[in-house]
Amino acid sequence: MVGKFISFEGPEGAGKTSVLKVLMPRLQKQYGSQLLITREPGGTDNPVAEAIRDVVLSPAYPTMDIRTEALLYAASRREHVQKTIKPALAANKIVLSDRFVDSSIAYQGAGRELGMDNVRALNDFALEGFLPDCTVYFNIRPEIGLERIQAHRQNEINRLDLDSIEFHQRVSAGYHQLAQQDPKRIVVIDAEQPLEQVIEDAWQAVNRVLKMEE
Ligand SMILES: Nc1ncnc2c1ncn2[C@@H]1O[C@H](COP(=O)(O)OP(=O)(O)OP(=O)(O)O)[C@@H](O)[C@H]1O
Numbered sequence: 001m002v003g004k005f006i007s008f009e010g011p012e013g014a015g016k017t018s019v020l021k022v023l024m025p026r027l028q029k030q031y032g033s034q035l036l037i038t039r040e041p042g043g044t045d046n047p048v049a050e051a052i053r054d055v056v057l058s059p060a061y062p063t064m065d066i067r068t069e070a071l072l073y074a075a076s077r078r079e080h081v082q083k084t085i086k087p088a089l090a091a092n093k094i095v096l097s098d099r100f101v102d103s104s105i106a107y108q109g110a111g112r113e114l115g116m117d118n119v120r121a122l123n124d125f126a127l128e129g130f131l132p133d134c135t136v137y138f139n140i141r142p143e144i145g146l147e148r149i150q151a152h153r154q155n156e157i158n159r160l161d162l163d164s165i166e167f168h169q170r171v172s173a174g175y176h177q178l179a180q181q182d183p184k185r186i187v188v189i190d191a192e193q194p195l196e197q198v199i200e201d202a203w204q205a206v207n208r209v210l211k212m213e214e
Pocket residue numbers: 010011012013014015016017018019148149152153191192193194195196198
């Protein structure tokens with residue numbers, strides 16, 4: 001592997017997608033077609049992973065078994081890594097993913113209470129040791145993130161948005177634990193700041209990783 005793989009993580013409404021939208025043209029200027037932006041669940045140019053995304057996020061299945069859900073996320077991720085991310089890295093690309101494995105460990109492991117170690121083990125099978133070079137963790141109190149979403153996105157509610165605040169608190173605690181366990185990989189940024197500042201902090205984190213290589 002020669003490229004670099006960076007994931008963006010954090011609760012809903014933390015600003016991951018908003019920040020990526022701003023960083024994408026900046027990075028494109030520098031790296032052109034060497035840049036690949038993707039997201040989970042699903043993935044850029046990955047029909048199998050996207051088909052699984054449609055199932056896991058659909059409000060049509062409110063009673064999905066939580067282990068089924070965890071398995072689907074891991075299956076989708078396997079496909080994303082094998083068919084999208086690894087080939088891009090082999091071609092020396094810079095890959096940025098809006099969410100990756102930490103989302104599963106935080107949401108299914110901590111949020112749904114399957115156990116972070118269980119979900120990590122399940123994903124180890126899918127990933128065979130593959131991890132991002134760097135993860136930018138958008139740290140925000142979940143109630144602030146949910147408030148932002150409610151203020152801006154009334155018509156597009158997915159299944160996860162319908163969960164209780166306690167669920168989101170567990171997710172947040174899970175993320176904190178992950179950041180503590182792996183401070184070398186996971187860079188924490190304060191996502192409660194104004195968007196402009198969050199963008200700058202994320203930009204610096206991304207550039208630190210990319211400049212290491214050059
Ligand atoms: N720093 C910020 N301050 C205020 N509002 C923000 C900030 N960052 C993002 N927002 C707003 O909050 C909403 C959610 O942001 P965004 O969709 O980028 O979050 P996200 O982390 O991608 O969430 P999700 O996990 O649900 O995809 C958007 O309407 C966005 O404009």
